[in-house]
Amino acid sequence: MKVRISLAAMALTALVAAGCGSSNTTTASSSTTKAASSGGSAQGKCAVSIGIEAPLTGQVAVLGQEQLAFAKLAVQADNQANGTDITLVQGDTQLMPAQATTVTQQFISNSKIVGVVGPAGSQEVEAVGPLFGRAGLAFISGSATNPTLTSSGKNATFFRTVSRDDVQGPEDANFIVTHLHPKALMIVDDQEVYSTGLVSAMTPVFQKAGIKIDHESVSQKVTDFSSLVAKVTPQTTVVVLPWQVAANAQQFGKNLAEQHKNATIVGTDGTYSPSAFTTAGSYVSSFGPDITAIPADASIVTAAKAAFPKFGTFGPPIYAATHVLDEAIASACKSGQPSRSSVLSAVKATDESSSILGQPIKFDSKGDMENAKWFLFKIDKTGKYNLVTGS
Amino acid sequence: MTKFIQELVNGLTQGGLYALVALGYSMVYGVLKLLNFAHGDLYMVGAFIGYFVLQWFGGPTALAIPVPFVILAMFLAAGGGVGALGVAIERFAYRPLRDAPRIAPLITALGVSFLLENTVLLLFGASYRDYNTSAFIPYSTEIRIGGVNIWLVQIMVIVLSVVLMFGLQQLVVRTQLGRQMRAVATDREAAEMLGINVDYTISATFFLGSALAGIAGVMAGLAFNEIYQLMGFILGLKAFTAAVVGGIGSIPGAMLGGFLIGIAEAFITGYISSTFTNLIVFGILIVFMILRPTGLLGRVQLQKV
Numbered sequence: 014m015k016v017r018i019s020l021a022a023m024a025l026t027a028l029v030a031a032g033c034g035s036s037n038t039t040t041a042s043s044s045t046t047k048a049a050s051s052g053g054s055a056q057g058k059c060a061v062s063i064g065i066e067a068p069l070t071g072q073v074a075v076l077g078q079e080q081l082a083f084a085k086l087a088v089q090a091d092n093q094a095n096g097t098d099i100t101l102v103q104g105d106t107q108l109m110p111a112q113a114t115t116v117t118q119q120f121i122s123n124s125k126i127v128g129v130v131g132p133a134g135s136q137e138v139e140a141v142g143p144l145f146g147r148a149g150l151a152f153i154s155g156s157a158t159n160p161t162l163t164s165s166g167k168n169a170t171f172f173r174t175v176s177r178d179d180v181q182g183p184e185d186a187n188f189i190v191t192h193l194h195p196k197a198l199m200i201v202d203d204q205e206v207y208s209t210g211l212v213s214a215m216t217p218v219f220q221k222a223g224i225k226i227d228h229e230s231v232s233q234k235v236t237d238f239s240s241l242v243a244k245v246t247p248q249t250t251v252v253v254l255p256w257q258v259a260a261n262a263q264q265f266g267k268n269l270a271e272q273h274k275n276a277t278i279v280g281t282d283g284t285y286s287p288s289a290f291t292t293a294g295s296y297v298s299s300f301g302p303d304i305t306a307i308p309a310d311a312s313i314v315t316a317a318k319a320a321f322p323k324f325g326t327f328g329p330p331i332y333a334a335t336h337v338l339d340e341a342i343a344s345a346c347k348s349g350q351p352s353r354s355s356v357l358s359a360v361k362a363t364d365e366s367s368s369i370l371g372q373p374i375k376f377d378s379k380g381d382m383e384n385a386k387w388f389l390f391k392i393d394k395t396g397k398y399n400l401v402t403g404s
Numbered sequence: 405m406t407k408f409i410q411e412l413v414n415g416l417t418q419g420g421l422y423a424l425v426a427l428g429y430s431m432v433y434g435v436l437k438l439l440n441f442a443h444g445d446l447y448m449v450g451a452f453i454g455y456f457v458l459q460w461f462g463g464p465t466a467l468a469i470p471v472p473f474v475i476l477a478m479f480l481a482a483g484g485g486v487g488a489l490g491v492a493i494e495r496f497a498y499r500p501l502r503d504a505p506r507i508a509p510l511i512t513a514l515g516v517s518f519l520l521e522n523t524v525l526l527l528f529g530a531s532y533r534d535y536n537t538s539a540f541i542p543y544s545t546e547i548r549i550g551g552v553n554i555w556l557v558q559i560m561v562i563v564l565s566v567v568l569m570f571g572l573q574q575l576v577v578r579t580q581l582g583r584q585m586r587a588v589a590t591d592r593e594a595a596e597m598l599g600i601n602v603d604y605t606i607s608a609t610f611f612l613g614s615a616l617a618g619i620a621g622v623m624a625g626l627a628f629n630e631i632y633q634l635m636g637f638i639l640g641l642k643a644f645t646a647a648v649v650g651g652i653g654s655i656p657g658a659m660l661g662g663f664l665i666g667i668a669e670a671f672i673t674g675y676i677s678s679t680f681t682n683l684i685v686f687g688i689l690i691v692f693m694i695l696r697p698t699g700l701l702g703r704v705q706l707q708k709v
Binding site: 072074077201234273289 | 670
């Protein structure tokens, strides 16, 4: 009996560890990075902080690290341009709502922080939105796309520099229906709010078109999809992967090749990675543009390649979000030491005629970016991403 | 029938990896009664060592020496390196706690797991690394069975897993070291009184178990291409499940459990839905813990009171 109980206790410990460690690693760390060496007045005017909530470790650390690199670049450039002394405080959320909540409480209790960039995931925004709202702290995500984040009215101080799923999802689905003409398709969510949200937005379009749908679901942690690929029938000519991990989409493509199946992969956002997802003939839709193709971004691209050589489309919207906050702080500085409320007001009044994203930035009353675009790319035989359409 | 064979091959490939990692769980549990939760991360370290050996020989598209020698070098480096790492972990993290309450080394094992994951993150970054195996072992190197094309790498993983497990079983049954391991597993104090070097035996156990995990990591890289710092976590849990299902402490049980879990996963995904795969697999773990905690091939242990 003793053996049974102790073994059961250990198994329970394992399962608890599995639960709390879905992106286990370190606890939320908040290290401070002074991202500018110049700028800032000698009197310390405008010496305030911005928090960044990103998955710096864990399953999608590659995306979080990209976001952090771009946030640092923005703070550095804006400090130099505006003469401010903004510092960046890092908070690692591991893409977990619970972790994001802890980091958010740390940020709220840090009186130097007057605005926050992030968090990355819609599920995290859902968890922390009311906390930020109560603290009157503006937070701008560069990747949370779930429509309810702004439509629910729960997140009064939330803004985003990306389009919403209800724009991107139906547009992606319409493109698949009208250009790829599948009779049957497989759509695989990765069991995260982001992914299931996009699936919900796409499915009605497919159903309306009379396409047979095989909806599957697989954890982000899975790295072998051969069993799923075995279910891809000859009639299944399209596989939709609204995923956050590009390497997983690449592996799915390899499993298709391994089993001699010819379905076309259509990935979204997280799968945009010219270094990690290169399966020829696949499509990737993204909330962010390829800034290497925007001439006005040349200097940022050079700096970004030095800071994070293999960047994709998660960094630029964060650069835009950080820039919005930097400008709001600089604006608030003109009438004294910036406060959370003055920064929030300035963010609401944002009206940039151009941005790193190749479009103006202005928020509507709910916090969504007006006329936010989405982009669709096709991967050619050399692994290059070619823009198919952007709206 | 085609789908059945395809899923069976998929299950055997994944199951072979589970079995190799489960063996390490089982061996360590056998001698120390410790669930080494860092074991899945040793598998991850093995995958990284194999990757860097591959790069050292020119990378997947420009190998400087014949492919079989590269693969052999990857297995040897990963097996040796991870084996040594396992010995070091036992020496510095677990040995000081050998006589502590059992929860202490268990928590330490979780700590070691996080340490390994974050060390790899710090050293090599968050980016996924790609073995790109098909660049040097093309998909065309396959055999056709019942309408299913089975890639050479899948065959290699299945065959090598079985060979390694058989070899380990022979080592435990027929060699001096194996007898010492069984003696320590049965009664450590009595083994020590009989002159067995317990520390050496435990270190050797950790070396063997860790080396198998390292080799499994290379196999995973070859078969599934993508490696990253957290790849060992969920696999470690699945391997633990396999060890429990087979009978923790039993080498044939770990083998059987690994293949059963791998095949169950493949058939659940293929014939029910991928949505239910983890639910059912961990459900199996709970059912076994309740109804048959000794697993399929495990034995009830007598406890001195």
